[in-house]
Amino acid sequence: MKGKEHPVISLTNKLREIFLELGFDEIINPIIVDEKEIFLQYGKEASLILDRLFYIAGLDRAEVGLSSERKERIEEIVSGFEKWDELSKFLREYKEGEIPSDSFIEELTKRFDIEQKQAIRLVDEVFLELSNLSPIPYKKTLRSHMTSSWYLTLAHLCKTRSIPIMLFSIGPRFRREQRQDPSHLFESTSVSCVVVDDSFDLDKGKNLCSTIAKEAGFPDCCFKIKEITSNYYEEGTDTEVFIDNIEIANLGFYSKASLSNYEIKNKVFNLGFGVERMAGILKGEEDLRRLVFFQFYKPKFTDQEIAELVLPEKIPRYGSQISTFIFKKILEAKDKIGPTDVLCYEGRFLGKEVRVYVYNWDEGKPLISFAGLNKVWVYNGEIFGLPDEEKALKGTEKIYKEGINTGLVFLKLIVDGFISELEDAINKGEKSLDKKIKIAQRPSDVNLFIPQSVYEFITGENKRIVVGGPLFFGLNAEIE
Numbered sequence: 315m316k317g318k319e320h321p322v323i324s325l326t327n328k329l330r331e332i333f334l335e336l337g338f339d340e341i342i343n344p345i346i347v348d349e350k351e352i353f354l355q356y357g358k359e360a361s362l363i364l365d366r367l368f369y370i371a372g373l374d375r376a377e378v379g380l381s382s383e384r385k386e387r388i389e390e391i392v393s394g395f396e397k398w399d400e401l402s403k404f405l406r407e408y409k410e411g412e413i414p415s416d417s418f419i420e421e422l423t424k425r426f427d428i429e430q431k432q433a434i435r436l437v438d439e440v441f442l443e444l445s446n447l448s449p450i451p452y453k454k455t456l457r458s459h460m461t462s463s464w465y466l467t468l469a470h471l472c473k474t475r476s477i478p479i480m481l482f483s484i485g486p487r488f489r490r491e492q493r494q495d496p497s498h499l500f501e502s503t504s505v506s507c508v509v510v511d512d513s514f515d516l517d518k519g520k521n522l523c524s525t526i527a528k529e530a531g532f533p534d535c536c537f538k539i540k541e542i543t544s545n546y547y548e549e550g551t552d553t554e555v556f557i558d559n560i561e562i563a564n565l566g567f568y569s570k571a572s573l574s575n576y577e578i579k580n581k582v583f584n585l586g587f588g589v590e591r592m593a594g595i596l597k598g599e600e601d602l603r604r605l606v607f608f609q610f611y612k613p614k615f616t617d618q619e620i621a622e623l624v625l626p627e628k629i630p631r632y633g634s635q636i637s638t639f640i641f642k643k644i645l646e647a648k649d650k651i652g653p654t655d656v657l658c659y660e661g662r663f664l665g666k667e668v669r670v671y672v673y674n675w676d677e678g679k680p681l682i683s684f685a686g687l688n689k690v691w692v693y694n695g696e697i698f699g700l701p702d703e704e705k706a707l708k709g710t711e712k713i714y715k716e717g718i719n720t721g722l723v724f725l726k727l728i729v730d731g732f733i734s735e736l737e738d739a740i741n742k743g744e745k746s747l748d749k750k751i752k753i754a755q756r757p758s759d760v761n762l763f764i765p766q767s768v769y770e771f772i773t774g775e776n777k778r779i780v781v782g783g784p785l786f787f788g789l790n791a792e793i794e
Contacts (some may be wrong), residue, residue: 315499321485321593321596321597321679322590322606323502323590324593324594325530325589325592325593325596326484326503326505326589327386327588327589328529328530329484329505329526329530329587330482330484330505331507332526332527332529332530333482333507334405336522336525336526337480338480338481338482338507339480339481339482340481340482340483340485340587341453341481341482341696342483342485343457343463343464343466343467343483343485344458344463344466345456345457345463345485345486346370346454346455346456346457347454347455347456347457347462347463347466348376348453348454348455348466348785349364349367349369349453349454349455351462351465351466352364352367352462353463353574354572354575354576355462355545355546355572356544356545356546356572357460357545357547357571357620358545359544364455365487365490366458366489366490367451367452367455367458367489367490368456368458368488368489368490368500368555369452369454369455370451370454370455370456371447371449371450371451371452371642372449372452373447373448373450374448374450375408375409375410375411375415376443376444376447376449377409377443378405378408378409378441378443378444379692379707380398380401380402380405384440385398387439387440387591387701388440389433389434390455391436391439391440392426392428392432392436394484394635397426399427400425400426403425403688404421404422404425404442406484410529414429418437418444419433419437422437422703424435428586431474434639436480439772449472455472456487456488457488458487458489458674459487459504459508459586459759460483460485460487460504460586461506461546461568461584461586463483463589463656464483464506464508464568464582464584465568465572465573465575465576465578466576466689467481467483467511468508468578469576469577469578470584472510472578472579472580477510477511477512477580478510478511478513479508479509479510479511480507480508480509480510480511481507481508482504482505482506482508483504483505483506483507484503484504484505485500485503485504485507486502486624486627487501487503487504488499488500488501489502491535491650494603494604495603496600496601496603497591497600497602498602499590499602499603499606501654502588502590502602503589503590504586504587504588504589504590505589506584506585506586507584507585507586508523508582508583508584509582509583510578510580510582510583510632510757511580511581511583511608512581514581514583514600516551516553516566518583519553519565519567519583519585520537520553520565521567522585523535523537523555523563523565523585526585526587527555527557527562527563530592530597530673531596532557532562533550533590534557535555535556535557535562535563536555536556536557537553537554537555537556537621538552538553538554538556539551539552539553540552540554542554543566544566545569545573546568546569547566547567547584548566548567548568548569548570548633549565549569551565551567552564552566553565553566554790557592557595557663558595560591560594560595561584561588561591562586562587562588562591562592562595562738563586563587563588564586564764565583565584565585565586566583566584567581567582567583567584568582568583568584568601573731584615586785590602590605590606593605597616598616598786599614602769607751611769612767612770612774613767613769614771615695615767615771617694617695617717618692618718619789620692620695620697620718620768620772621692621718621720623765623768624690624692624697624722624762624764624765624768625722625763626722626727626731626761626762626763627731627757627758627761627762627763628730628731628734628735628761629730629734630730630733630734630737631665632661632663632664633733633734633736633737633739634730634733636663636670636733637726637729637730637732637733638661639658639724640658640659640670640672640729640733641657641725641726642728643656643658643672644656644658644672644681644682644725645682645725647672647681648680648681648682648686649680649681650674650677650680650681651676651678651679651680651681652673652675652677652679652680653672653673653675653676653677654674654681655672655673655674655790656671656673656681657669657671658670658671658672659793663736663740664737664741665739665740666683666740666793666794667794668736668740668791668792668793668794669791669792670732670736670789670790670791671789671790671791671792672787672788672789672790673787673788673789673790674719674786674787674788675788676719676786679715679786681786681787682725682785682787683783683784683785683786684701685699685701685724685783685784685785685786686724686725686728686785687701687702687723687724687725687756688723688783689699689701689720689721689722689723689724690702690718690719690720690721690722690723690724690762691713691714691717691718691719691720692717692718692720692782693712693716693718694717694777694782695771695772695775696772696777696779697757697764697772697778697780697781698710698713698780698781698782699715699724699760699777699780699781699782700713700714715763722762724754724760724772724783724785727760727762728749728751728759728760728761728785728789729789731761732747732749732789732791735747735749736791736793739791739793740793744791744793745793745794746791746792746793747789747790747793748788748789748790748791748792749788749789749790751785751786751787751788752785752786753782753783753784753785753786754781754782754783754785756781756782757779757781759782759787760781760782761780764777764779793794
């Protein structure tokens with residue numbers, strides 16, 4: 315069985331194919347960017363941008379000395395240790411980065427022929443500097459915009475490639491938001507492109523954006539030029555792109571001033587999509603946290619997913635064909651007026667002679683009430699048991715028109731459950747089995763299984779599960 319795609323990755327892959335089909339070449343842009351690039355790109359706005367960036371930090375490798383007290387402690391752990399000069403050299407090599415941190419224990423055991431547990435004790439009890447370290451920040455940042463990397467890429471490629479140049483890149487961007495909320499994440503996915511072409515204009519850029527959005531499943535998008543332009547964009551070109559009032563992209567031309575800092579002489583158009591927001595629209599999910607990191611949240615289900623997950627609670631292991639045969643026989647006799655009983659099956663089953671009857675004790679009523687032929691429907695996150703459309707109850711019209719018919723019928727579910735119980739009865743050596751059903755009040759009464767996760771989702775959303783109704787018939791089996 316094929317696995318289930320993550321909606322963000324699925325859309326990312328789709329966008330990737332769209333860009334390739336449009337003739338864009340794919341580039342992997344650097345994720346780590348020196349802060350000086352932000353000043354070259356944003357100018358006076360840089361300090362405000364830096365406030366949104368994650369800086370990279372590393373642990374400073376401490377100088378580890380060998381005092382007389384420390385030597386005594388080492389001798390307690392490693393009896394007879396004498397290689398002091400070699401140990402000083404080893405610690406100096408670590409300080410200078412010649413020994414990788416993740417190889418420290420291994421190298422210590424090999425070079426000094428000691429046990430691993432002794433090496434661990436030396437780090438934990440003697441070389442305390444190795445565990446009591448504080449991060450030292452570097453002037454390197456995690457990119458918050460793909461733009462930060464595009465300047466670096468174009469500064470090289472504009473010197474070696476002929477114009478026009480059409481490139482795209484996919485990858486994460488990191489923003490130090492004040493908090494993660496339904497519309498903001500610390501990490502998100504950018505699908506970004508650049509077009510280096512002096513004949514390219516803003517209308518062409520908008521058309522490109524509309525084409526990509528349409529191919530990705532969004533027929534309509536609208537554009538709004540920002541009143542306050544980001545410093546790295548030319549005045550009057552910084553444009554936001556919206557779908558259903560949700561910003562999903564940004565486009566514009568890089569400013570001549572910022573391009574000149576990289577000796578780029580041609581016009582550069584940039585377009586970047588926020589994949590999470592687009593995927594959220596496609597999935598109908600407003601909370602990006604739930605969309606991206608669904609494993610940390612109670613699951614949310616579409617109607618189609620619910621319809622695929624509701625199943626018979628008990629399923630015959632061997633008697634599925636007998637169950638189907640009995641179901642058809644009951645349908646043939648469903649209008650017979652009670653009280654009555656009807657032989658639905660007679661024959662050998664699991665090595666026994668078996669007779670199965672359907673009966674009704676309700677005088678003047680048909681063998682099977684119309685509720686017995688109810689089907690299970692899913693609509694707007696709710697589950698219903700409904701009769702055929704010609705017998706539709708008032709107010710249920712939309713369910714028939716827009717809902718999903720699971721194909722599950724109360725009567726067939728009940729027969730499946732009965733045959734499953736019959737299998738158990740035969741295996742236990744019982745001589746009969748009787749099941750009388752009056753009014754179904756819950757899904758289990760008609761042998762319908764709703765997974766706990768689906769049940770919690772429906773009740774958590776204050777939705778309904780309306781599966782029940784008057785049945786008033788029974789099933790009886792004689793076993794010989």
